[in-house]
Amino acid sequence: MKRLAVKTLIEKSVQDMPQLSSSRKKKRVGILGGTFNPPHLGHLIIAEEVADQLGLDKVLFIPDSTPPHVDHKAAASAAKRKAMVELSIAGNPRFELNTCELDRGGISYTYDTLQELRLRHPDWEYYFIIGGDMVAYLPKWHKINELVKLVHLVGVARSGYPKKSNYPILWVDVPLIEISSTDIRWRIQHGCSLKYLVLDSVIDYIRKEGLYRV
Numbered sequence: 001m002k003r004l005a006v007k008t009l010i011e012k013s014v015q016d017m018p019q020l021s022s023s024r025k026k027k028r029v030g031i032l033g034g035t036f037n038p039p040h041l042g043h044l045i046i047a048e049e050v051a052d053q054l055g056l057d058k059v060l061f062i063p064d065s066t067p068p069h070v071d072h073k074a075a076a077s078a079a080k081r082k083a084m085v086e087l088s089i090a091g092n093p094r095f096e097l098n099t100c101e102l103d104r105g106g107i108s109y110t111y112d113t114l115q116e117l118r119l120r121h122p123d124w125e126y127y128f129i130i131g132g133d134m135v136a137y138l139p140k141w142h143k144i145n146e147l148v149k150l151v152h153l154v155g156v157a158r159s160g161y162p163k164k165s166n167y168p169i170l171w172v173d174v175p176l177i178e179i180s181s182t183d184i185r186w187r188i189q190h191g192c193s194l195k196y197l198v199l200d201s202v203i204d205y206i207r208k209e210g211l212y213r214v
């Protein structure tokens with residue numbers, strides 16, 4: 001979708017959700033929540049592209065504590081995932097680490113995170129970025145019907161997943177990026193290169209800490 005079409009869509013989506021203010025003075029804040037196990041260039045590219053196309057003031061990277069509906073056993077520790085996110089976003093003034101889910105602990109429901117953020121920053125307008133693989137699970141999300149009143153859901157296509165949902169999703173056109181944390185972990189276990197898939201600083205960190213070797 002071209003930039004102008006996205007702009008029109010977003011203004012319409014704001015009008016359709018009166019509970020979200022349409023004031024242009026509000027800060028537009030993107031959120032990329034994830035396990036980041038590990039963070040890869042796919043995360044950075046989609047966050048930058050969405051920020052650019054939607055004119056976001058910043059994007060919060062929010063590593064989860066315990067992700068809902070996912071087997072977390074193979075995950076690096078919270079401290080290490082946080083450290084890798086910090087390395088990944090370093091140098092991008094629009095990107096910010098937010099540790100509210102790690103600080104809260106327990107299962108990281110997005111609804112709870114949005115309630116917390118809105119309490120702290122009632123004047124921000126929130127855009128929650130999700131990859132196409134997550135969209136099919138939205139009906140199972142905690143308090144999803146209330147959540148969609150608090151945020152704009154921004155969808156980014158992921159290969160093999162349809163761009164379809166009964167929920168209001170603003171699809172942003174980003175080049176399909178076939179990088180996943182699952183593939184990165186597989187590569188580490190099979191001695192394959194991570195170059196151009198993960199930032200060099202994160203590759204160094206993974207090596208230094210001996211992460212994801214079985």
Ligand SMILES: Nc1ncnc2c1ncn2[C@@H]1O[C@H](COP(=O)(O)OP(=O)(O)OP(=O)(O)O)[C@@H](O)[C@H]1O
Nearest residue numbers: 033034035036042130131134158177179180181182
């Ligand atoms: N290459 C990608 N293209 C589009 N969206 C992505 C991509 N990689 C991750 N995302 C999205 O970023 C968010 C956080 O992703 P997450 O940290 O779970 O990474 P992942 O690569 O999906 O991990 P895993 O392979 O372990 O499931 C999710 O909404 C996910 O759909």
Ligand SMILES: O=C(O)c1ccc[n+]([C@@H]2O[C@H](COP(=O)([O-])O)[C@@H](O)[C@H]2O)c1
Nearest residue numbers: 033034035064067068109110111141142
């Ligand atoms: O709130 C929920 O019920 C919910 C269910 C599944 C995923 N999420 C959030 O969606 C984001 C991406 O999830 P994941 O599993 O791909 O890392 C992350 O921030 C999760 O907390 C949230």
